[in-house]
Amino acid sequence: MTATAPLSLHVPEPAVRPGGTPNFGEIEIPQAGTVRRPDVDVAAADIRDLAYTIIRVMDGEDRAVGPWAGTLTDEECLAGLRDMMKLRAFDGRMLMAQRQGKTSFYMQHLGEEAVSTAFRRALEPGDMNFPTYRQAGLLIAGGYPMVDMMSQIYSNENDPLLGRQLPVMYASKEYGFFSISGNLATQYIQAVGWAMASAIRNDTRIAAGWIGDGSTAESDFHAALVFASTYRAPVVLNIVNNQWAISTFQGIARGGSSTFAARGHGFGIPALRVDGNDYLAVHAVAKWAVERARRNLGPTLVEYVTYRAGAHSTSDDPSAYRPKTEFDAWPLGDPITRLKGYLIGRGAWSEERHKQGEAEILDEVVTAQREAESHGTLHAGGKPSPRDMFEGVFAEMPPHLRRQRQQAGY
Amino acid sequence: MTRRTMIEAIRDAMAVMMERDEDVVVFGEDVGYFGGVFRCTQGLQARFGASRCFDAPISELGIVGAAIGMASYGLRPCVEVQFADYMYPAYDQIVSEAARLRYRSNGEFTAPIVVRMPTGGGIFGGQTHSQSPEALFTHVSGLKTVVPSNPYDAKGLLIAAIEDPDPVIFLEPKRLYNGPFDGHHDRPVTPWAKHEGGEVPDGHYTVPLGKAAIRREGSAVTVLAYGTIVHVAEAAAAETGIDAEIIDLRTLLPLDMETIEASVRKTGRCVIAHEATLTSGFGAELAALVQEACFYHLETPIVRVAGWDTPYPHAQEWAYFPGPERVGRALRAAMEG
Ligand SMILES: Cc1ncc(C[n+]2csc(CCOP(=O)(O)OP(=O)(O)O)c2C)c(N)n1
Ligand SMILES: [Mg+2]
Numbered sequence: 001m002t003a004t005a006p007l008s009l010h011v012p013e014p015a016v017r018p019g020g021t022p023n024f025g026e027i028e029i030p031q032a033g034t035v036r037r038p039d040v041d042v043a044a045a046d047i048r049d050l051a052y053t054i055i056r057v058m059d060g061e062d063r064a065v066g067p068w069a070g071t072l073t074d075e076e077c078l079a080g081l082r083d084m085m086k087l088r089a090f091d092g093r094m095l096m097a098q099r100q101g102k103t104s105f106y107m108q109h110l111g112e113e114a115v116s117t118a119f120r121r122a123l124e125p126g127d128m129n130f131p132t133y134r135q136a137g138l139l140i141a142g143g144y145p146m147v148d149m150m151s152q153i154y155s156n157e158n159d160p161l162l163g164r165q166l167p168v169m170y171a172s173k174e175y176g177f178f179s180i181s182g183n184l185a186t187q188y189i190q191a192v193g194w195a196m197a198s199a200i201r202n203d204t205r206i207a208a209g210w211i212g213d214g215s216t217a218e219s220d221f222h223a224a225l226v227f228a229s230t231y232r233a234p235v236v237l238n239i240v241n242n243q244w245a246i247s248t249f250q251g252i253a254r255g256g257s258s259t260f261a262a263r264g265h266g267f268g269i270p271a272l273r274v275d276g277n278d279y280l281a282v283h284a285v286a287k288w289a290v291e292r293a294r295r296n297l298g299p300t301l302v303e304y305v306t307y308r309a310g311a312h313s314t315s316d317d318p319s320a321y322r323p324k325t326e327f328d329a330w331p332l333g334d335p336i337t338r339l340k341g342y343l344i345g346r347g348a349w350s351e352e353r354h355k356q357g358e359a360e361i362l363d364e365v366v367t368a369q370r371e372a373e374s375h376g377t378l379h380a381g382g383k384p385s386p387r388d389m390f391e392g393v394f395a396e397m398p399p400h401l402r403r404q405r406q407q408a409g410y
Numbered sequence: 411m412t413r414r415t416m417i418e419a420i421r422d423a424m425a426v427m428m429e430r431d432e433d434v435v436v437f438g439e440d441v442g443y444f445g446g447v448f449r450c451t452q453g454l455q456a457r458f459g460a461s462r463c464f465d466a467p468i469s470e471l472g473i474v475g476a477a478i479g480m481a482s483y484g485l486r487p488c489v490e491v492q493f494a495d496y497m498y499p500a501y502d503q504i505v506s507e508a509a510r511l512r513y514r515s516n517g518e519f520t521a522p523i524v525v526r527m528p529t530g531g532g533i534f535g536g537q538t539h540s541q542s543p544e545a546l547f548t549h550v551s552g553l554k555t556v557v558p559s560n561p562y563d564a565k566g567l568l569i570a571a572i573e574d575p576d577p578v579i580f581l582e583p584k585r586l587y588n589g590p591f592d593g594h595h596d597r598p599v600t601p602w603a604k605h606e607g608g609e610v611p612d613g614h615y616t617v618p619l620g621k622a623a624i625r626r627e628g629s630a631v632t633v634l635a636y637g638t639i640v641h642v643a644e645a646a647a648a649e650t651g652i653d654a655e656i657i658d659l660r661t662l663l664p665l666d667m668e669t670i671e672a673s674v675r676k677t678g679r680c681v682i683a684h685e686a687t688l689t690s691g692f693g694a695e696l697a698a699l700v701q702e703a704c705f706y707h708l709e710t711p712i713v714r715v716a717g718w719d720t721p722y723p724h725a726q727e728w729a730y731f732p733g734p735e736r737v738g739r740a741l742r743a744a745m746e747g
Contacts, residue, residue, distance in 0.1 A: 008461065009460075009461040009464075011442070011460040011461060011464045011465075013443075013460070017443065104534035104535075104724070105534065105535075155724055155725035159725070162725075163723060163724055163725025163726055164536075164537070164721070164723045164724060164725070164726075165536055165537070165724055166534075166535065166536030166537070166538065166539070166724050167724075169536070181538065182495075182536065182537065182538030182539075183495070183496060183498070183538055184468060184496075185468075214467070214468045215468050217467030217468045217469040217472065218468055218469050218470075218471075218499060219469065219471055219499060220499075245439075245468060246439070246440050246444075246447065247440045247443065247444030247447075247465075248439065248440055248442075248444075248465045248468075252465050252466070252467050253467045253468065255467075315447070316447075320444060321443055321444045378534075378725065383725055384725055384726070386726045386729035386730075388726070389718065389720055389723045389726040389729060389730060390718065390720055393719070393720050393721070400689065400719060401718075401719055401720070404688070404718050404719060408718065408729065410729075
């Protein structure tokens with residue numbers, strides 16, 4: 001017998017729970033501008049340190065500093081600010097619509113608006129995203145019509161998906177937005193497959209996979225990394241670490257590793273960690289990773305450090321598992337406030353213009369909402385026909401389904 | 411005796427078993443501190459400690475695989491898959507491992523696990539929060555499959571499942587969590603407090619696996635149902651005035667053929683109803699068994715009524731769901747032949 005104490009199970013716990021004082025002391029945040037920017041053809045082994053730091057561009061004085069700064073003009077930053085404001089306004093209206101019973105369900109992006117909107121602006125037409133439910137910014141920044149997004153949320157007669165899908169599970173090939181399944185992580189490996197196809201066909205298009213911190217625990221994530229690594233697929237593999245997976249803190253998925261980005265190391269995939277609430281940093285890192293993919297240098301794993309400021313979904317109440325004031329203590333701030341401050345500092349924007357911009361955007365969103373609602377909402381007005389329910393299971397409807405459709409009376 | 415919702419009954423079953431048997435452990439996504447997205451494990455971590463009730467990483471394969479490992483050590487894991495729609499990553503562990511471990515090792519190793527999962531639709535959950543995959547389990551040799559239809563049964567069956575020496579798939583019709591649902595989605599929800607099935611004894615009791623219950627005695631036609639559709643069938647019988655005998659199967663495998671056979675021999679007619687898609691659904695197995703056992707007693711062909719063979723749609727939920735109207739039509743068809 002060895003003389004050791006009996007074993008005991010280790011179950012990670014977050015630093016604080018409701019009633020406690022929010023504390024993000026564990027997250028080490030380097031000064032903006034201090035992390036180097038390697039060449040895109042760097043070897044994974046030479047940038048292992050970049051998986052343990054946080055690339056940041058905007059400093060505390062609203063300036064863009066360091067080697068990752070300078071990928072965007074003021075005009076482009078203003079467009080980015082508008083994208084984020086639009087996404088936030090869109091979320092606000094749709095949350096309210098859900099509360100009013102106009103739809104069954106909604107998922108918002110509060111606090112995470114920079115990630116998908118800035119990433120979208122680093123892509124080229126034809127590139128394909130395999131998003132999760134929390135990347136509607138890809139559509140907003142890509143110019144997809146809000147009326148169609150809302151119609152999908154309302155499952156109305158104008159819904160491009162004919163009422164079949166849960167709200168926010170959009171799909172649009174034209175806008176580089178793969179159909180969201182709802183089953184977590186399944187699409188990460190599909191992004192790799194799409195990218196491999198582009199390589200097989202000697203195309204120039206690249207793919208982006210998206211996953212949340214919690215979902216990296218699924219085997220699909222690991223399958224994606226091994227395929228991306230083996231075939232050097234032209235894909236950007238994004239991990240949105242918003243600290244929470246419903247009620248489960250990120251430590252449960254991350255385990256003993258100190259970061260999610262470090263997961264790339266065992267696969268020899270260059271891995272970066274970036275301030276997800278810094279629009280300029282997200283864009284710069286996305287551009288770097290996209291360029292690597294486009295130049296056939298292979299995959300990049302990017303972890304965006306951000307915070308899910310709102311509830312997981314309209315079915316969730318986070319006050320049951322985390323302090324209500326946690327977002328106030330979040331050290332990386334709010335992405336809109338930060339980009340706004342930067343642009344004001346540059347003299348390209350002002351408080352008054354911001355207020356005016358907010359009003360204009362709200363107006364645009366409300367106008368879109370009015371139009372979408374003229375096509376119906378989940379329980380009122382125009383709806384897709386139950387006939388549509390039987391279409392699209394197969395390219396051609398087999399006899400048994402035709403029979404069932406008749407039985408159903410459609 | 412306490413009035414309980416199905417959620418409270420399920421929670422109580424786990425609490426009773428964790429209290430009695432320290433080998434019982436509970437884990438799954440969000441089940442620890444928070445107590446599960448449907449709150450079925452609320453309070454268990456505070457009461458029994460984090461090494462007996464804890465959050466799992468989002469890996470259904472991991473949850474079931476780890477449960478099998480624990481069971482082979484000697485524990486009695488009762489794990490949660492957040493929605494039955496998310497069990498597919500765990501399917502290999504369930505089918506190739508849990509179901510066959512006893513057989514392939516000749517009893518050297520066994521997997522007495524319970525895998526709980528909310529099933530069925532009726533909550534506008536779309537295709538990823540509505541599925542009824544029971545036939546994917548009953549098709550596998552070595553698994554027991556249970557679907558309760560009320561809080562009393564849910565508690566008794568779950569205790570029996572945890573005590574069972576073999577792997578049990580425990581499907582919880584989520585539309586029944588807070589009240590009996592008869593398919594009339596436009597009417598106010600009846601709470602379990604107003605239903606006799608909501609009378610749940612305190613402490614330990616079991617409802618044996620493999621025993622059906624007759625919910626309504628009748629002489630005109632036998633209805634075979636389970637889960638939510640039991641209540642739908644009751645509504646359909648009341649609304650059509652057809653004197654149906656409604657059998658709540660409770661356990662799909664092992665199946666209580668004795669009760670089924672006695673009833674069909676008596677009524678001479680049989681309707682089989684489930685929410686899962688029709689083709690290769692559990693109803694197909696039931697139809698085959700009934701005709702084998704009762705062919706000469708059948709006066710009309712067996713009628714099946716089920717979910718359409720499409721993914722579960724969001725907006726068209728009530729056109730998809732086999733509600734009282736559709737089950738009523740099936741009853742009439744069985745009467746008319
Ligand atoms: C395979 C699968 N398992 C479980 C779920 C239920 N579920 C939906 S979202 C979620 C949490 C995901 O967290 P994370 O990956 O961190 O993404 P976030 O919601 O934070 O953006 C869970 C467990 C699911 N949709 N699919
Ligand atoms: Mg998350």
